[in-house]
Amino acid sequence: MDIDTTAPVTNLRWSSRAQTVGAIEAELSKIWASTKLTVEGEGGEERRVSARTSVLNLVIIARRPELGEHAASVITHLAGRHPSRTLIVSPADPDGPSWLDARIQAQCMLPRPDASETCIELIYLTVGGESGRHLNAVVAPLLVHDLPVTVWWPGDTPLGLPMTRDLFELADRVVIDGSSWSGDGLGRLAKLAELVEDERLDVVDLALLRQSRWREAIASVFDLPDLMPFVRSIRSISVFYASHEGAEANVVKPLYHVAWLQSRLGLVVEQPLRAVAEGGYRARLKARGHHVAVRLQPQESAWSAGTTLKVRLVAERNDRMLDVDVTADGEGVVVVAEPEGGPRIERRFLAHRRTDPDLIAETIETVGSDSISRAAIRGAAALAGATH
Amino acid sequence: MTTKAAPAKATPAKAAPAKAATEEPRTIRELRLAHKERPRRRTKAASNPLRAGLRLERMPDAHVFVLFGATGDLCHRKVYPALYQLWRTDLLPHEWRLVAFGRRPFNDESFRADVRKALELYSRVKPEPARVEPFLERIDYHMGDFGEDAAFDRLAERLATCEREHGTLGNVVFYLATQSTAFPVVVAQLGRCGLDHEIHGGGWRRIVIEKPFGRDLDSAKRLNREVGKVFRESQVYRIDHYLGKETVRNLLVFRFGNGIFEPLWNRRYVDHVQITVAESLGVEGRGAFYEETGAVRDILQNHLLQLLTLVAMEPPATFDADALRDEKVKVLRAIGEPTREEVERDVVRGQYGPGWVEAKPVPGYREEPEIDPQSETETFVAARFEIDDWRWSGVPFYLRTGKRLPKRASEIAIQFRAVPHRLFRDTAADPEPNLLAIRVQPDEGILLRFGSKVPGLGLDIRTVTMDFTYGSAFSTDSPDAYETLILDAMLGDASLFTRADEVEAAWRIATPILESWESGPPPEFSNYAAGSWGPDEADALIERDGQHWRRI
Numbered sequence: 001m002d003i004d005t006t007a008p009v010t011n012l013r014w015s016s017r018a019q020t021v022g023a024i025e026a027e028l029s030k031i032w033a034s035t036k037l038t039v040e041g042e043g044g045e046e047r048r049v050s051a052r053t054s055v056l057n058l059v060i061i062a063r064r065p066e067l068g069e070h071a072a073s074v075i076t077h078l079a080g081r082h083p084s085r086t087l088i089v090s091p092a093d094p095d096g097p098s099w100l101d102a103r104i105q106a107q108c109m110l111p112r113p114d115a116s117e118t119c120i121e122l123i124y125l126t127v128g129g130e131s132g133r134h135l136n137a138v139v140a141p142l143l144v145h146d147l148p149v150t151v152w153w154p155g156d157t158p159l160g161l162p163m164t165r166d167l168f169e170l171a172d173r174v175v176i177d178g179s180s181w182s183g184d185g186l187g188r189l190a191k192l193a194e195l196v197e198d199e200r201l202d203v204v205d206l207a208l209l210r211q212s213r214w215r216e217a218i219a220s221v222f223d224l225p226d227l228m229p230f231v232r233s234i235r236s237i238s239v240f241y242a243s244h245e246g247a248e249a250n251v252v253k254p255l256y257h258v259a260w261l262q263s264r265l266g267l268v269v270e271q272p273l274r275a276v277a278e279g280g281y282r283a284r285l286k287a288r289g290h291h292v293a294v295r296l297q298p299q300e301s302a303w304s305a306g307t308t309l310k311v312r313l314v315a316e317r318n319d320r321m322l323d324v325d326v327t328a329d330g331e332g333v334v335v336v337a338e339p340e341g342g343p344r345i346e347r348r349f350l351a352h353r354r355t356d357p358d359l360i361a362e363t364i365e366t367v368g369s370d371s372i373s374r375a376a377i378r379g380a381a382a383l384a385g386a387t388h
Numbered sequence: 389m390t391t392k393a394a395p396a397k398a399t400p401a402k403a404a405p406a407k408a409a410t411e412e413p414r415t416i417r418e419l420r421l422a423h424k425e426r427p428r429r430r431t432k433a434a435s436n437p438l439r440a441g442l443r444l445e446r447m448p449d450a451h452v453f454v455l456f457g458a459t460g461d462l463c464h465r466k467v468y469p470a471l472y473q474l475w476r477t478d479l480l481p482h483e484w485r486l487v488a489f490g491r492r493p494f495n496d497e498s499f500r501a502d503v504r505k506a507l508e509l510y511s512r513v514k515p516e517p518a519r520v521e522p523f524l525e526r527i528d529y530h531m532g533d534f535g536e537d538a539a540f541d542r543l544a545e546r547l548a549t550c551e552r553e554h555g556t557l558g559n560v561v562f563y564l565a566t567q568s569t570a571f572p573v574v575v576a577q578l579g580r581c582g583l584d585h586e587i588h589g590g591g592w593r594r595i596v597i598e599k600p601f602g603r604d605l606d607s608a609k610r611l612n613r614e615v616g617k618v619f620r621e622s623q624v625y626r627i628d629h630y631l632g633k634e635t636v637r638n639l640l641v642f643r644f645g646n647g648i649f650e651p652l653w654n655r656r657y658v659d660h661v662q663i664t665v666a667e668s669l670g671v672e673g674r675g676a677f678y679e680e681t682g683a684v685r686d687i688l689q690n691h692l693l694q695l696l697t698l699v700a701m702e703p704p705a706t707f708d709a710d711a712l713r714d715e716k717v718k719v720l721r722a723i724g725e726p727t728r729e730e731v732e733r734d735v736v737r738g739q740y741g742p743g744w745v746e747a748k749p750v751p752g753y754r755e756e757p758e759i760d761p762q763s764e765t766e767t768f769v770a771a772r773f774e775i776d777d778w779r780w781s782g783v784p785f786y787l788r789t790g791k792r793l794p795k796r797a798s799e800i801a802i803q804f805r806a807v808p809h810r811l812f813r814d815t816a817a818d819p820e821p822n823l824l825a826i827r828v829q830p831d832e833g834i835l836l837r838f839g840s841k842v843p844g845l846g847l848d849i850r851t852v853t854m855d856f857t858y859g860s861a862f863s864t865d866s867p868d869a870y871e872t873l874i875l876d877a878m879l880g881d882a883s884l885f886t887r888a889d890e891v892e893a894a895w896r897i898a899t900p901i902l903e904s905w906e907s908g909p910p911p912e913f914s915n916y917a918a919g920s921w922g923p924d925e926a927d928a929l930i931e932r933d934g935q936h937w938r939r940i
Contacts, residue, residue, distance in 0.1 A: 216447065219438035223449075228436060264437045332482065347450065347555065348482035372441030 010076045010107035013119065018102045021141050027104045028121060028142075056364060057149045058086040059139055059171070065090065067154050068124070070356070075122065076107060077357040082364050085121045085144050091132030098129035100138065136166040148172045150364065155180050159191035168201060175363050178252035179207035179306055185252040186273070186384040193381030196374045204363045208256050208373055210354065211308065215260060217326050217333040217349045218311060227339060230315040230322045236293040237261055240310040243279075243298035249305035251281065252380070254296045257311050258283070259379035264372075267292055272385040283383055294383070303328075448878035449592075450483035451559035452550045454543070456534070456574050457566035458488030458499075462598065464506040466629075467565060470870035472507050472515065475523045479875060483555045486527045487546060489539075499529035512868060534570050540577040547583065551591075558591025561877055568600050572614040579618030586623070596625045596877050599690055600681070601886070604902060605895040612888040625877045625885040630691040632869030632876075632884055635832045639698050639800070640712075642826070642834065649824075650703070652804065653779075659821065660784045662801040662930075662938055663695050665828075666793040668745050670918070675758030683737070683769040687789040689898035693720065694886070695828075696785055699800055700775050709882035713890055720893035722777040731904040736925040737911060738768030740792040743918030750792060750918045764910055767791040770926035771901070772933075786930050788937065792918035797940045798828035812849055819849045825938070833857035 014031045018024040058075065062068030068088050075086050108119040127138055143149055151167060152175040158164050159176075168174055174195070181188055196203045222231040239254040255273070262269065262285055270291065271284035283294040299309055313324040321340040326333055329348070337345040354362075453471070455463060474480050488499060504524060507515045530546060532539025550556045562578060564571055575595070578584055586593050597615070602608030615624055630636060643649060652658070665687050671678040678686070697716035704711035726734070741752035754761050768790030775785065804822040812819060819839030827833050834856045842848040876884055886894075905911070915923040921937065930937055 212442065215438070216442055219436060219442060222436045222438055231437060261438070264440065345555075349447075370441065 010109045010120070012105060013108045014104070014106035016104050018104060019100055021100070021138065024102045024104060024123065024125075024142060027102075028123075031104070031106050031121065055082060055147065056084045057143045057147050058084045059143075059149065059151045059167075060086065060088045061135065061151065061153045061167070062088055062090050063155060071152065071154065072122065072124075074356045074360055075120070078361055078364075082361060083118050083120045085123070085142075085147075087123045087125055087139060087142055089125045089127060089135060089139065091127050091135070093128045094132050096129045098131040100128070100131060101126045133163050134166070135163060136170055139167065140170055143170065150175060152176075152360065156182055157188070159188055159195060168195070171201060173202040173204065173363070175204045175206065175360070177206040178256075179210070179250055181250055181252065183250070184248055185250040185306075186255070189252070189255075189377070189381040189384045193378050196377050202370065203377070204370075204373070205252075205256075205377065206356075206359050206363075207253050208260075208376060209359050209362065211253060211256055211260075213333055213349060214257065214308060214311060214326060217335045217347075218257075218261075218313070218324070220347060220349070221313075221324050221326075221335060221337045221345075224337075224345065226342065227322060227337060227345075230317050230339075232265065232287070233290070233317040234261070234265070234287075234292055234313055234315045235290065236295070236312075236314045237285075238295040238297055238310075238312040239308060240297045240299045240312070242301035242303040242305055242307040242309055244305050245300065247305055249298060251296055251306060253306055254308055255380050255383060256376060257308065258285075258294050258296070259383055260372075260376045261313075262383065263375035263379040269379070269382040269385070273383050447479060447481060448484075448875070449559050450481045450555055450557045451561055451592075451878065452485045452487055452547055452556045453561045453563060453878075454487045454489060454530075454547070455563045455565060456489045456570070457564065458529070459490040459492045459494070459502075460565055462565045463488075464503075465510050466868070466870045467563070467874070468503050468506045469511040470868055470874050472511055472520070472523055473513065473868070473871050474875055476513065476516075476519050480878075483557075484526060485550050485554055485556060487530050487543070487550070488527055489530045489532060489543065491531070491533055493531060494529045496527070496529050500524040500527055503527060534566070534573045534577065537577070537580070540581050540583075544581045544583055558587050559593075561594050561596060563596045563874075563877075565598055568598075568602075568611070571597060571611060575615050575618050584618045584623065592623075592880065593619075594623050594625060594877055594880065595619050596627055596874075598627050600685060601626055601690075601891045602895060603680075603685055605892060605899040608891050608895045612892065616888070621888055622882070624888070625873075625882055626887075626891060627873055627877075628690050628694055628886055629869040629873065631694055631886075632872040633828060634867070634869075634872075635826065635828045636695065636698065637872070637884070639695075639826060643698075644703050653802075655780055655783045657804055658780075658783050659803045659805045660786060660933070660935060661696075661699060662786045662803065663692055663699070663788075663799070664801075664938070664940060665691055665695075665789040665798045666795060666921075666940065667789075667791050668793060668796045670740075670750060670753070670792050671756050671759070673757070675756050678767075679759060679763060679765050682765045683767055683789055683791070684898050684901055688769050688771065688787065688901075689894050690886075692787045692789055693894045693897065695800060696773070696787065699802070700780055700785070702779065707883070709885075710887075712883050713887045717887070717890050717893050718777070719775060720890065720897065722775045722780075723773050723897055724776060725896050726900050726904075728900070728904045731901050732908075734772040734929070735901050736768075736770045736923060736929050737766035737905065738770075738790065738916045738923040738926065739763070739765065739911070739913035740767050740790070740916055740918045741914030743792065743920065745792055745794065745919040752914050752918065753791075754914065764913065766905075766911075768793075768916060768922045768926070769901075770922060770929055772929055773897075784933060784935075786935075786937070788922065788926060790916075790922050793921055794919055795940065796830065799938070799940055800826040800828065801938050802826075803935070812847065820851045831857055 016027045016030075018027050060068070060071040060075075062071055068090050071088055075084070078084075103124040105122040105124075106119050107122055110118075123142065125138060127135065131138060149171045150173040151171040154177055157176045176192070178185055178188070178192065192203070192205065195201065222228050237258050239257045241249060241251060241254040243249045261267070265287065267285040267287050269283070270286040273281040273283045273294075273296070276282050279298050281296040285292040285294060301307070301309055303309065307328075309328055311326045315322040315324070323338045325336045327336075331353070333349045335345075335347045335349065455467065457463060471480070471486065475484075494502065504515070504520060507520060528546070530539070530543060532542065547560060551558050560583065562583070564574055566574065578595070584593050584595075595615070602611050643653065697719040700719045701715040702718070704715045739753050742755070743750060753759060753765070753767050754763050768788070770786065770788035773785045773787065774780070774783070802824040804824070806821040807819075820837065823835075823837040825835040825837075827835070836854045837851055838854070839849045840852045842850050873884060876882070915925070927937065
């Protein structure tokens, strides 16, 4: 479901500050008893806004100010659809004394002219010194009990650290973005794969979620009855991704294409990814009776580094070849399948690039554990294994 | 209707497994309609390992959508806005085409302008030029008369061209938004041209039919037979738009996705069920249509009985279309055909006279345009049914619908039994029995009523409610029922469409009511004032059981 980013955003109905967890809790309880929380209705009469509406706790760890600002903007776009208590936590000055500063806001919006006003609570928390290493202790008392807890950690997620583990203990769902990790991004995949083994926790990687239109397009080729048998006979998988000269590209997104195919088709990683001199990476998978060559190939492009430009599959069955090219094309993805001796098939899938509000909304709406993503993450970690 | 006499159920023939007795198709035709013995088509996910878990599994295959009655009001108000919304949200494939079949003299350009105007008027989101234009470009106008062979021959050629030039893979949805009298003609023409043929290995054909599906049991059977001569039942999608409403779909989730209600959902805990579909509008320029229809055909036979089946059905073993519809049919069969005596006792009809609705004076039904001044058409019906099965035996289901009632409201209310022991009988007010109300429209939501102690030193009990409204938990627009249903038809998911045997089972309940009225003395109409909740007899119907209609 697209989030309408042109929809009216929220109005600030309450703002206060606090410097202790206890004071924050006191401020939060004041908000909903405050007579100030009224709005002028038609004809100038005052009416009280509707009571707090929360369907989840959302905890965002923003280690850089711009990440916090971006996250806050995403949340205000989600307010109407997924009202939440949101904590945007920014650790600061790790070596200084412990301190805490909180800005507490009630943001309200009218989702429809005839609807009640819907309000969310936003708490901007800056945590200094030792407290920043015990985020769980700051976050736990501020959660609305009995509501699900989603932790969104944009940017480099320090997976595997005790601080991160403790925080994730509070969560039902963790959202990270592997494509925003620094470097090639491959080093963190092993830790991510460890995290997905925890059955209690749903782990969502936005990098994997973003590629759903590609997966749909690739899968569509093998919906065609004549081409379906080729799906088990893929001999090579090549993913072309954007790169900028001299800069290292994060290749988590291109790798996820391979990992998804590997996990869905039950392929075994025979030779993990290795960087090659001409640029990019090679790996080898093993299927029943044949090998599958894997190539991640950089290509100069104006798109941001690591963006998938094309997925190419070559399959061979009973001495008959099938070439499949899935290529990004503006607001869509074009699929071209050329079976040897058969008609060329071309389809275009319309799919807008999804914004962060769309992705976060989808993450929130998806219920339960996603075994397909788990398997793809495991596969990506296995493929990344030899490089680190 | 009331429960059939118990001894009849104990006869040896019926003592055999009840399931077999009720489910076994009786004729070859039923066998074909019920579609039980055919191997189920393998789903995409089952055959293509890459399909599992994809969110966009709901994108239909490339296809042509052929719309009959394309210049009609229904298409302008509902179908085009729904198709545009699907297009806008990327739920239609790039290769999608619309062929609009109509009699009026349009060309592609003028027809597209007409659709653009319809979208401006009726689309629930303001049309954006960047999205509208590519949508309109995919529409071709096909002028022709339903009786004209050449028009259908040209249609066949056009579909072949679409497949060749636009990659629609031979897939076609035929959507009949026409008068029901045209259904057999269009279906026969499609059959004559072989347009129903599904090509092995690709190229599906589906036909979507708008209600009414007949006007009594015989005509419904006839229509099913005509459609069945050309299309297999698995290709036929009969739209009852009520089933596409978000709250109605949520009913299934509410019942079968929550563990706490199902144990209470039976005769042991439920006292009775009330289902209301109330309209504040009159006939609104559709007088001639309504004269031929009436409340039983317009609402009771389809919407009300559909809601009843969803409330009363057993949990299906799987969530596929046939499993779901099998259970719904069992409910309808368990109600059975009402006898003349049962109709007289358990069904009330009414027709509105002049009155006030929404602070405006309105004329009586017989004074409306296109209405016979002596009309005997019912604008209100209330009925008491019983479902003769293990779960519901003895639990009355009260159904009512009417025009010019005080407000537009649809609701299902499950009234639970009172507590077995009145512990608080000495308090000022005895707690009312619990009630669960599912509001279908407006203010879609679910309400649970229970007793609570009034704060203070005494022991006063007051009824309070836990009220869930969609608007507060999900502050977003729900899709229109037509969007849901059209997309489902494109995807080949028939769960929310009515099957032939289901339609006929509903007519087996409704037809005896109509026949009984037709053969009886003329009714004393009008018998309720516009703006009231129906005739006094409707109140008497429920009060006879010591109950009363819910004030909505």
